[in-house]
Structure formats: structure tokens, C-alpha cells
Amino acid sequence: MTAGLHRSHRVAGALVGSAVGDALGAPFEFGPPGAFSARFPVAARGSSTEMCGGGSLGWEPGEFTDDTQMALMVASSLVENSGLSEPDLFARFVAWAEAEPPDIGNQTRAVLRSGLPWDRAAAEHFAESGHAAGNGSLMRTTPAAIWFSRFGTDATVDAARRISSLTHGDPAAGEGCAVFHELVRVALDGGDPLAAVPSSLSLVRDEHRERWATVLAPGWEPSMATESNGAVWPTFGQAVWALRHGRDFAQVLRLVIDLGGDTDTVACVAGGLAGAVYGMGGIPMRWSSVVHGRVPGHGDRVWRLADLQQLSAALDGKPVPSHDPGVIPRIGPVEVLPGIWAGNLDGARYSDEGFAVISLCRLGEPFPHTNHRMAYIADNEHNVDLDVMLADVLDDLAALRAEGHPVLVHCHGGASRTGLVLRGWLVREEGMSVDEATAHIAERWPHLGLWNASFTAALERLAAQRH
Numbered sequence: 001m002t003a004g005l006h007r008s009h010r011v012a013g014a015l016v017g018s019a020v021g022d023a024l025g026a027p028f029e030f031g032p033p034g035a036f037s038a039r040f041p042v043a044a045r046g047s048s049t050e051m052c053g054g055g056s057l058g059w060e061p062g063e064f065t066d067d068t069q070m071a072l073m074v075a076s077s078l079v080e081n082s083g084l085s086e087p088d089l090f091a092r093f094v095a096w097a098e099a100e101p102p103d104i105g106n107q108t109r110a111v112l113r114s115g116l117p118w119d120r121a122a123a124e125h126f127a128e129s130g131h132a133a134g135n136g137s138l139m140r141t142t143p144a145a146i147w148f149s150r151f152g153t154d155a156t157v158d159a160a161r162r163i164s165s166l167t168h169g170d171p172a173a174g175e176g177c178a179v180f181h182e183l184v185r186v187a188l189d190g191g192d193p194l195a196a197v198p199s200s201l202s203l204v205r206d207e208h209r210e211r212w213a214t215v216l217a218p219g220w221e222p223s224m225a226t227e228s229n230g231a232v233w234p235t236f237g238q239a240v241w242a243l244r245h246g247r248d249f250a251q252v253l254r255l256v257i258d259l260g261g262d263t264d265t266v267a268c269v270a271g272g273l274a275g276a277v278y279g280m281g282g283i284p285m286r287w288s289s290v291v292h293g294r295v296p297g298h299g300d301r302v303w304r305l306a307d308l309q310q311l312s313a314a315l316d317g318k319p320v321p322s323h324d325p326g327v328i329p330r331i332g333p334v335e336v337l338p339g340i341w342a343g344n345l346d347g348a349r350y351s352d353e354g355f356a357v358i359s360l361c362r363l364g365e366p367f368p369h370t371n372h373r374m375a376y377i378a379d380n381e382h383n384v385d386l387d388v389m390l391a392d393v394l395d396d397l398a399a400l401r402a403e404g405h406p407v408l409v410h411c412h413g414g415a416s417r418t419g420l421v422l423r424g425w426l427v428r429e430e431g432m433s434v435d436e437a438t439a440h441i442a443e444r445w446p447h448l449g450l451w452n453a454s455f456t457a458a459l460e461r462l463a464a465q466r467h
Contacts, residue, residue, distance in 0.1 A: 002278050003190070006382040008313065009279035010188045011146055015075075015312040016305065017249065017275020018142040018268050020287045022067040025257045025267030027055035033260040043250070045399035047356070047371050049286045057102050062290030064303075066103040067139040067268040069096065069295045072303060072311075074163065075143035079314045084144075084159055090118035090166050092298070099297030105136040111167045118166060126169025133172045135235035137164035139265045141177045142272035145184035146315040156181040157203050168232075175208045176232045179216070180269070183240075187276035194244055216240050222259050229261040239270035248388070249274045249282040280309070280376045281389040285358075286396055289366070289374045305374060306364050321362065331414045336422055336444045340397070340407050344414035344447070356405035358393060360417035371405060379416050379452055386458045390424055397425065415449030420459070422448075427463050434459045 028035050040050045053061035073092040081088055097104060097112035110129075111121045144163050148156035160181040164174035182200040183193035201213050214220060215237030222241060225234035238256055246252030252274040256266045275283060292304045310320045332343025333351050341355065348357050349367055356371035366372055375393050377383060400407050411417035419441060426437035434456060442448050450456070 002282060002385050002388075004384040005190065005279045006384075007188060007190070008316070008318065009281060009376070009382065009385075010190075010276050011316045012280040012309050012312040012376070013249075013275035013278060013283060014142055014146055014184060014188065014272050015071075015275070015315065016280060016288055016291065016308050017278075017283055018071060018272035019064050019068045019291050019293075019308060020275075020283055021253055021256075021267035021269070021271025022064045022139075022264050023059070023062050023291050023293075024051060024253055024271075024287060025263035025265075026057075026059045026063070026065050027052055028257055028260070028263040029055055031260055031263065034258050035260065036254060036257040036263075043284075043395070045286060045396045046403045047400065047405065049290075051287055051290050060292075062287075062292055064291060064293040065264050066101055066105070066108075067265055068293060068303075069101060070108075070136075070140035071143050072295050073298070074140055075147075075311055075315055076298075078144065078147045079311070083147075084162065086162060086166060087118050089163070090121075093166065095297040096295060097297075101296040105134055107134050108136045108167050111169075122165055122167050122169040124169075133170040133232050134168065134230055135173075135232045135262065135265050135269070137166075137168040137173050138176050138180060138232050138235060139268050141180060142184065142268075143311075143315055145181040145272070146188065146312065148181060149185035149188050150317055153182055153185065153203070156185050171205065172208050172211070173232045175204045175212060176236050178203055179212060180236065180273075183273060184276050187273065193273060193277065194240070197240070212236075218244065229259065229266050235262065235266050235269055238266050239273055242270050243273050243277065246274070249278045250284055279385055281383065281385045283376075285373045285375045285392055288376075289372060304366060306362065306366075309362070322364075328412075331447060332410070333408050334445065335406075336441065337425065339401050340409065340422070340425065342414060342418050342422060342445050342447075343408055343410040344418075345410060345412050347414065348408050348410035351408055354406065355408040356400040357408045357410070358397060358421070360393070360409065360411040360421065371400065377411075377417050377420075379411070381454055383454065386454060387461060390420065390458055390462065393421055394424055394428055397421070398429070413449070414445075414447045416452050416455065419445070419448040419450065420452075420455040423459055424462060427459055428466075431466065434463055 051062045053059045077089040111125045114121045148159045157178040160177035161174035164177040179200045186196040187193045215233045242252045242255040256270045257263045330347045332347035333341040336342045353369050357369045359374045422441045423437040426432045
């Protein structure tokens with residue numbers, strides 16, 4: 001667990017983490033256990049990563065599925081209506097279903113294409129079929145968990161049940177969403193969601209509590225599941241199991257995808273939880289940088305990382321940040337170290353597309369470069385997980401260099417964050433002291449900024465790791 005993270009890092013981590021899990025798991029959906037690690041036994045940090053695309057529906061690398069499409073409809077409805085409007089949200093779902101998205105659950109399709117109104121469709125489907133405890137309402141509920149986390153336990157639990165019941169008439173699905181909402185609320189407030197499982201189970205209605213307590217128990221493991229993970233109980237159980245056993249965001253996702261079955265949805269649920277725990281900076285930038293997709297029936301907009309980050313702020317009731325700085329005078333690119341170039345925002349944006357670019361500041365539209373990574377480092381004191389983020393950047397930088405790519409590192413002004421990475425490279429790869437690395441870069445990059453003391457402290461910790 002990452003203590004002390006700024007709430008905004010957790011909120012962005014939850015929303016982006018759920019989409020990343022969805023896209024990462026999609027190519028392995030309904031495949032055998034262990035397929036992910038068989039294909040990627042170690043981290044794939046070069047130009048080709050674990051965001052491989054493919055699968056039975058031919059997903060693009062980083063493309064999210066119906067899980068995130070529905071989540072974005074939930075999020076947009078909440079923001080645009082300043083809260084929950086069940087008729088509005090149901091109408092959005094219906095428009096989406098009528099656009100025939102390539103991946104939609106059978107139960108969800110039956111409800112949304114029934115022609116019945118929002119307050120009858122799911123209930124009547126359940127009454128007729130008796131089967132409505134799929135994972136389709138759990139997979140989309142992370143945005144609602146973020147929105148309602150501000151209003152306390154009662155409000156978030158009630159909203160979870162109401163949103164679930166729009167498509168899933170079985171109350172068991174709604175009870176799972178209620179527990180998920182409460183665990184996310186705890187995590188966003190900086191608490192330990194695993195420690196909150198027992199108190200969260202007390203919120204579950206009596207007739208469903210024992211079954212939920214079973215799959216969320218510390219000793220439960222996926223081999224104990226009595227249904228496939230297309231059902232809501234094992235989906236949530238596997239996500240919590242992975243959160244208990246993973247040491248970081250990447251390992252949590254690896255654990256759940258390696259279980260096989262409904263990999264996109266289980267990874268989506270696990271990614272929302274793990275993102276709230278480890279924050280945006282804990283999500284590998286090689287995954288978050290490429291996540292994208294459209295919402296059928298709702299225009300041609302392509303949702304990307306910056307859009308998800310802005311949406312997360314809106315869901316948390318915060319001003320939506322703009323990542324478009326306009327035109328600024330270009331600095332660079334300049335080759336500061338062998339094969340490693342530096343620049344500012346527009347120096348990088350308009351650079352030769354043969355560069356592999358690592359962006360250290362928030363962006364609006366991504367660059368046209370084939371290899372483009374976006375790290376989540378703020379030039380302030382909020383980066384309590386700075387060591388994790390710096391290691392992620394340096395590891396990707398090393399992998400891209402090993403493949404022969406010229407790598408361009410930049411932030412907005414090319415000064416402080418850019419200097420952090422350039423100095424970090426010399427400390428880690430060349431064995432320099434922090435003072436030596438700083439002097440070396442200052443000679444070659446006059447734009448170096450040294451005002452952020454937390455960056456220098458991180459470099460001192462990096463140097464200490466060599467001893």
C-alpha cells in the first residue's frame with residue numbers, strides 16, 4: 001500500500017487503472033490460465049509491450065472494451081447531471097447497445113434491447129430468467145465509486161445498488177457493487193481497503209452476506225470458486241485476492257489475467273481497486289500511455305489518457321485541469337547524453353517522429369510519435385511515490401535505448417523534471433554521485449532546474465541503492 005498519496009493521484013489511478021486493466025486483459029479473454037505470463041514472462045518495456053492487442057475481437061493495443069465504454073457512460077451521466085439520474089443513464093446504455101458494440105454481455109444486451117423502461121427492464125428479465133448475477137454491473141462502477149465516495153458510506157452503497165439494478169435484477173450483483181464502492185471510498189481516503197473488507201461486509205443484506213464473505217475472505221483463493229469468473233462473486237473475489245497477493249499495480253494485474261476466463265473484466269475490477277491503492281504513478285507508463293477507445297452510440301470521440309485524467313478530477317468534484325499550454329518557444333531537442341536527447345514541451349512535440357519520446361508533464365493530445373510514453377510526475381511535493389515513478393521511467397528509457405531508439409526526454413519547460421531523469425540516468429547507469437551527475441548535466445543542458453528538493457532527495461536514495 002502506498003501511504004501519503006495525494007487524493008488526486010488515487011482518483012486518477014482508480015479511473016485510469018480500471019481502463020488499463022480492461023485493455024490489458026482483453027486479448028486474453030476466455031483464454032487458458034497462465035497465458036499472459038507465458039507470453040510475457042518478464043516486463044516488456046521496449047517498443048512492444050504487454051499492451052499487445054488482438055484476441056478474438058481483434059482489439060488494438062491499448063484499446064478498452066465494453067467494460068470501460070459503460071464506465072464512461074456512467075461517468076459522463078454523473079458529471080453532466082451533477083449526480084445520479086437513472087433514466088438518463090439507462091438511455092445512454094440503450095443508445096450504446098443499439099449501436100451494436102462488438103463486446104456486450106448477453107444479459108446486458110437482453111435488458112437494454114428489451115424495449116422496457118429503466119425501472120422495469122432488468123427486474124422483468126430477472127423474473128423470467130432467474131439469471132442476473134453476472135459481473136457486468138461491477139465492471140463499470142468505478143466512476144460511480146469515485147463520485148459517491150465524497151458523500152459517505154450510506155450514499156455510495158445506495159448508489160451502487162441503484163446503478164447495478166438498471167441492468168442486473170439479481171440483488172447479489174448490487175451487493176457486490178456496494179462492497180466495491182465502500183472499498184474504493186476507503187482507499188481514496190488513504191485507508192487500507194483490505195482491512196475494511198469485514199466492515200464492508202456488514203453493509204451487505206443478510207441473505208447475501210455469507211456468500212460474499214466467503215469469496216472475500218483472506219483465505220479464499222481462485223481455485224475455490226464455484227462458478228466461472230463471468231459471475232460477479234468470483235470476479236470480485238479474484239480481484240481482492242490479487243490485491244492481497246500483488247506487491248504493486250503491475251503484479252496485481254498479472255495475477256488476475258493469468259487466471260484466464262473473463263480476463264478483461266476481472267482485470268478492470270482489479271485495476272480500479274489497485275489504482276486507488278497505488279495511485280496514478282503506480283501504473284506503468286507503458287500501459288497508461290496507450291489506453292484508448294470509443295463509446296459506440298455516443299459520437300466518434302476517442303478517449304485517451306488525458307481525457308481520463310480530466311474526467312477523474314470532475315468525478316471528484318475538482319476543477320478540470322487543462323493540459324493544453326498553447327504554443328511555447330521551442331527548446332531542443334539537444335543530445336545531452338549518448339542517445340538521450342532533451343527538450344521542452346514544444347521542442348518534443350514538433351521533433352522528428354523517429355524519436356522515442358518520454359513526456360514528464362501532462363499533455364492534451366498525444367504526439368504523433370510511434371513510441372510515446374507519458375509519466376505522472378508533478379513538479380511539487382505530492383510525489384510520495386517518486387522512487388517508483390523514476391524507476392519506471394529509467395527502466396523504459398533503458399529498454400528503448402537498448403533497441404537502438406534515440407530517446408527524447410522532456411517536461412513543460414525542460415528544466416526540473418527533465419533534469420531529474422537525466423541526472424537519474426547518470427546516477428543509476430554510470431555510477432555517478434548526485435553532485436557529479438548534476439554538474440555533468442549542467443554543462444550540457446543549461447536549462448537544468450534544481451529548485452525541487454524532493455527530486456534531489458530521490459536521486460540520493462537512488463544512489464544509496466548501489467551500496
